[in-house]
Amino acid sequence: MFFQPRPTLKKISILQSYIHHQIIFLPFTTNAITNQQNSHTDSPENINLIITKVKSGTTSDQIFQSLNHDQTCNSIPISDNLLSQILNRFKDDWKSALGIFKWAIESQKCHTPLPKSHEIILDILGKTKQIEKMMSQLKRIHHHHRHDVTLSSIAKVMRRLCGVGKWQEAVKLFDELHTFGFEKNHESMNLLLDTLCKENKVEQARKIFLELKSHISPTVHTFNIFIHGWCKVNRVDEAHWTIQEMKGYGFSPSVITYSTIIKSYSQNSNFGKVYELLDEMKGQNCPPNVVTFTIIMCYLTKFGEFEDALGIPEKMKLFGCEPDTRFYNALIHTLAKSGRVQDAINVFEFEMLKFNVPRNTSTFNSMISMFCHHGRDQDAINLLRKMGNFENCKPDIQSFNPLLKIWFKTRKVDLWLGDLLDEMINKYQISLDLCTYTLLIHGLCRVNRCEWAYGFFEEMIGKDITPRYYTCVLLLDEVKKMKNYDAVDCIEGYMKRMKSS
Structure with a gap:
């Protein structure tokens, strides 16, 4: 046992839980009642019904039309919780997500999405590098739902702009904050600086800070942002200098400050x-x-x-x-x-429960990964099944990937893969991402199932998920061996477009 329990721990945790509920939940009884009323509309059955009507690979407008003309889907009351769950299901498939979002707004005119749903769709478009569509969507939200553009929405957009190298546009968006009803203050300044530093644009962030500091006072968080930024680009001396600067402003280094530098030293x-x-x-x-x-x-x-x-x-x-x-x-x-x-x-089984420390999805994933690494795939499957019984601890893509790897390695593909994919996609509504598609295509090619692999390739490009070039080369070699000339033409054409772009 790594830790010895304190006698009063359980009493403390119960008291903390009670206080937490008194503080957080009592002021929101109206929302709680509304959530209870809408809970039956957010059932997995309704979510699955809408998801089955969405065909990946079609355009967002076709998906919108398909849902819009479906009487069963249009009979389902749209709640923000339902919309958020479905959007998260398609977080790597912008076409489906955008089509669903447009349908949700148009199908029931009385439903106005909350800012959370707007944030999710903006983030999906940015994550999948649909930058023009993301900016158009931001303008549309501002025009039709002015109050639903939050500072958090702006932060997500700025982060995605920086992520594709358009940091100047992120700065421009900050300069235009007043058009969205926001002020340039320490909160919005910190959001911009944090965005730039996280994308390794620390020097640019520093120049902007020097311009703004005369009329926007920095906070301790401002300096911690820079310390994290300098450490991220492996310039720890600059981080130490920033500590001296923050002391000059009357701030003391916090545990966050020191932990950031400790992480940098640990990485090296x-x-x-x-x-x-x-x-x-x-x-x-x-x-x-x-x-x-x-x-x-x-x-x-x-x-x-x-x-x-x-x-x-x-x-x-x-x-x-x-x-x-x-x-x-x-x-x-x-x-x-x-x-x-x-x-x-x-x-996992005793100590965490003894200390009343909750287990989350990552806890289960660590155990599943361990079992797979040691060839105990049945233990991993049993744990995955057990995990599915927890309401707030559902499997994610990382729960399944270790099992995919071990089954490709042991060539148990025909025995398990179909059922596993069905469970991922249909039971837990998990959206396949680039890493998982890559794992599937490479694994299937290794076990001489290139037809199945090519199907995943078509699904990827239909969702505008760009496969890695090596994946294309590997798959191309396999379909050539099978003399599947239609697939050869498709892959070669796609590779040419990849090079030209």
Whole structure:
């Protein structure tokens, strides 16, 4: 056992739970009643019914028309929860998501989507690099639903613009904030700086900050953004200089500040500096927290320093830190990588429950990955089935990928793959992403099932998910062996378009 329980832990957790419900849920009783009234409309049956009417590979307008002319779909009352769930199902398929979104707005004129739904569709368009459509959608929302453009929506759009190298347009959007009813203040400035720094545009962010700081006062968060940015581009000296700058403004480094630099040193396997910073934090009366120790343990594990990694729980005790879900997830991963499978099982099945630490999807995924790595695929399947029984802990794409890998490796494709894919797509409404399509195509090619692989290739390009060039080369070689000349022409044509673009 890595941690000894405190006698009053359960009482504390019950009290915290009670307080949490008093503070958070009582003021929103109207919403709670509305949610109860709408819960039957958000049933999996209704969600699945709408999803089955959507054919991937068609245009967003065709999907809109298909849903719009379907009497059964139009009889389903649209709630924001239902719309959000369906949009998240198609988070890697912008055509389906946009068609569904347009239908949801048009099918029931009395339904006005909440900002959450608008944010989701903007993020999907940005994630799938449909930048022009994302900007058009932002303008449309502003024109028709002025109050539904939130600062969070703007932040998502700026992030996606930076992600495709259009950081100047992100800055322009910040300059035009007043047209959306927002002010240029420390909150919106920090959003822009954070967006730029996360996309490695730290120097550009610095120049903008120097222009704005005379009329927008920085906060401690402003400096932490820059510290994270400098560390991300591996310029730790600049991060240390930023700490001195923040002190000049009267701010003290926080545990977030130190943990960011500790992460940078850990990424570079400079654990001597990490332990120096831990001592400095203690001296500055700024003790590390569970996040700090989770970071250190993760990177010790990454570099194979398992003994030191498994010593982290003892170090945590010295600082009075209690483990949380993320820490336990990291501990399970460390135990698994070091070959201590039974210890990992004990943490998962007993210790987390003993401390009343909730298990989440990532916890289960770590266990599934461990079982697959050690060839215990039946244990992984059993855990996946068990996971499906938890309301707030449903499988995601990462739950299934380890099983896909092991079955391709052991050539159990015909035995399991069809059922597994059916479960992913139809039971849990999981949208296949680039990594999973790549895994499927490569795996199927290796087991001489290139017809099936080519079907996934067609599905990918129908969703505008661009396959990796090597995937195209591999598949092309396989369909040539099968003398499938239509597939050869299709793949070669697609590869030519990839080169030209």
